[in-house]
Amino acid sequence: MSYYFAIIGTQDNPLFEYEFGTSKQGGDGQPRFSEQARHLNQFILHSSLDIVEEVQWTSNQLYLKAIDKFFNNYISCFLTAGNTKFLLLHQPTGGGAAAAAAGGNSSSTRSSTSIGANPTSAATEEAVKNFMGEVYENYVKATMSPFYKVNMEIKSPVFRARVAAAGRKYL
Amino acid sequence: MAHLATGKPVGGSKEQSGGGLRYPTNGKTIYHRPLNRSKTSELSQASFAYLFSEMISYAQKRVTGIQDLEKRLNLQGHPIGLKLLDLLLIREPARTQARPLNIIALLHFIKINIWQHLFGRQADRLEKSSNPDTPDEYMIIDNEPLVNAYVSVPREMSQLNCAAFVAGIIEGVCDGAAFPARVTAHSVGGKEEGEMWPGKTVFLVKFQPEVLEREALIGKG
Numbered sequence: 001m002s003y004y005f006a007i008i009g010t011q012d013n014p015l016f017e018y019e020f021g022t023s024k025q026g027g028d029g030q031p032r033f034s035e036q037a038r039h040l041n042q043f044i045l046h047s048s049l050d051i052v053e054e055v056q057w058t059s060n061q062l063y064l065k066a067i068d069k070f071f072n073n074y075i076s077c078f079l080t081a082g083n084t085k086f087l088l089l090h091q092p093t094g095g096g097a098a099a100a101a102a103g104g105n106s107s108s109t110r111s112s113t114s115i116g117a118n119p120t121s122a123a124t125e126e127a128v129k130n131f132m133g134e135v136y137e138n139y140v141k142a143t144m145s146p147f148y149k150v151n152m153e154i155k156s157p158v159f160r161a162r163v164a165a166a167g168r169k170y171l
Numbered sequence: 172m173a174h175l176a177t178g179k180p181v182g183g184s185k186e187q188s189g190g191g192l193r194y195p196t197n198g199k200t201i202y203h204r205p206l207n208r209s210k211t212s213e214l215s216q217a218s219f220a221y222l223f224s225e226m227i228s229y230a231q232k233r234v235t236g237i238q239d240l241e242k243r244l245n246l247q248g249h250p251i252g253l254k255l256l257d258l259l260l261i262r263e264p265a266r267t268q269a270r271p272l273n274i275i276a277l278l279h280f281i282k283i284n285i286w287q288h289l290f291g292r293q294a295d296r297l298e299k300s301s302n303p304d305t306p307d308e309y310m311i312i313d314n315e316p317l318v319n320a321y322v323s324v325p326r327e328m329s330q331l332n333c334a335a336f337v338a339g340i341i342e343g344v345c346d347g348a349a350f351p352a353r354v355t356a357h358s359v360g361g362k363e364e365g366e367m368w369p370g371k372t373v374f375l376v377k378f379q380p381e382v383l384e385r386e387a388l389i390g391k392g
Contacts (some may be wrong), residue, residue, distance in 0.1 A: 010349075057389055060269040060276075062260075081260040081270050082253060082347040133265075140257050141202050150253045150347070158200050 001092055002031040003171060004041040005163065007139065008085040009151040012049055015084070016154045016163075017042075023168040032093055041073075045087050048075040052085055062136070063129045066120055074119040078132035080139065082150065086132055090119055090171075127170045134166040206261055213291065220321045227322075227333055237330045241355070245339035252285075252343020259284045271348050273386055274378065278309055281344055289340070290317045307383050309376045311341065314368040316356075332356040334372045341374055351379040 001022035007015040019031045019041075033041065048068035055064050056079055068075040078086040118124060142154050194200065230243035259280075260268055271277035282294040300308035316334045324331050334356040342354040360371035
């Protein structure tokens with residue numbers, strides 16, 4: 001299971017991005033995107049912004065669940081009150097074209113039992129929701145800085161470490 | 172001394188790895204501080220009044236007219252509103268956290284949550300414009316704005332209402348929640364003796380046409 005997480009500002013501008021792998025089921029937390037597919041992640045993620053704009057007026061929840069799917073890539077979205085989008089692309093290893101491209105990677109053998117193996121299951125949704133909630137808390141803390149203006153890139157290494165910790169904890 | 176002794180090595184080791192980022196000596200960043208604030212930790216109104224008077228005179232130094240001055244006060248409040256929106260939402264209990272989807276929900280959030288947070292009480296009234304030509308106008312009414320408590324407006328500037336700062340905060344909240352609007356503050360209290368609320372202020376919220384258009388579409392389902 002590999003994840004690509006990005007925070008998108010209100011002008012559809014990226015504020016933060018982070019790539020990581022699962023830490024559950026003995027995962028080492030390293031992303032296993034294939035080299036050919038890796039640079040597509042940003043495109044796939046941003047292409048789901050249109051769907052976010054459709055879905056955001058149908059639900060008043062912050063977490064909008066998995067909203068988009070591109071082959072084997074699932075996109076989950078969390079929308080803050082200030083219209084900043086947290087998008088998480090998850091790509092299960094094992095089965096699907098992307099995993100085949102990943103080749104005989106050792107990760108494909110252990111993925112079947114992980115929470116990520118079934119990206120639309122309730123357990124996965126709950127894990128992603130918890131992850132998003134923790135990132136949201138840290139994002140609000142980042143915005144509390146008087147030197148931070150809305151839509152500014154978040155460069156703080158402390159924030160990055162906090163996101164990484166949330167990823168290890170829940171995904 | 173113990174404080175300094177523990178602080179130094181932390182700062183030193185982080186400096187090597189963190190590429191120029193400087194940590195505070197106690198190692199605590201903004202991310203280590205809790206977002207929730209206890210009910211008792213209010214700020215003194217005197218210190219706010221002092222700060223606010225400086226903000227007004229700062230804004231007043233470089234303006235040509237009252238409208239310009241109000242515009243500047245508005246701009247000072249705007250970023251506060253943008254940030255308050257997310258802060259107050261995350262302080263809500265998790266079950267009731269919801270993004271405002273329509274105008275009424277948004278105005279209620281302002282009237283109740285924002286006012287409670289800023290002034291320790293709710294706004295006094297919420298009204299929709301009764302004029303059929305302006306369905307995009309809503310009014311938030313405060314009988315006694317806290318920011319104006321120690322402001323006496325000179326006679327020649329009677330148009331001025333320093334609650335333009337609060338109007339800026341409201342505008343920030345509306346803009347942040349994707350309900351772009353123009354918000355202005357107007358004094359409506361009567362000047363005669365015996366008037367109950369001489370400082371009564373109306374915050375006129377005028378939403379952009381696209382907000383009403385979307386509202387109609389959502390309403391249809």
